[in-house]
Amino acid sequence: MGKLAYILDGDNVRHGLNRDLGFKAEDRAENIRRVGEVAKLFADVGVICIASVISPYRRDRDACRAILPDGYFIEFVKQEIQKDCFTGIDDPYKVPLNCEGTLSFSYESPQAIELLTTMLDMFVCNNGDDRNKKLSD
Structure with a gap:
């Protein structure tokens, strides 16, 4: 049986919900x-959400981790992020201190897909299949 999932892409979110932000x-x-x-x-409704965003500040990623129960926030970073990620000349990327995985290959590669699928399988196994379970409870 499959799982419902949705990808929140940073570009798409910025064109809609967050279009008022610079x-x-x-x-x-x-x-x-x-x-x-x-x-x-x-x-909260049992949908696996993958947020694919550029998040240069560690404090913001940590704040997202804090609003979700343990195990519900899984952070990956691209190994070459410091040279590949241009967030602003005076605005450097703060490398995660406690991320769950590092991707040393293209996000679209079969290896990346396999790694992410494995992590999602582990998440589902660790958190059961109770779609009625509310995170806010």
């Missing part, structure tokens, strides 16, 4: 906060 530090923080809240709403 790229200053406070706007980036609000963008990630909103994405985290939307991801939590999906999780």
Whole structure:
């Protein structure tokens, strides 16, 4: 039996829900906060949510992790992120201290898909299949 899943793509979210935000530090923080809240709403109804966003600030990623129960926030970072990720000349990317995985290959590669699928399988096994379970309970 399959699982419902949705990908929150950062570009798509910025064109709709977050179109009022720019790229200053406070706007980036609000963008990630909103994405985290939307991801939590999906999780509340049993939908696996994958948020694919550029999140340069560790504090914002940690805030998203904090609003979800343990095990519901799984963070991956691209190994070459510091040279590949351009977030602004004076706005460096803060590398995660406790991410669950590092991708050293293209996101579209078979290896990346296999790694992410394995992590999702582990998540489902660890959290059961109770679609009526609310995260806010």
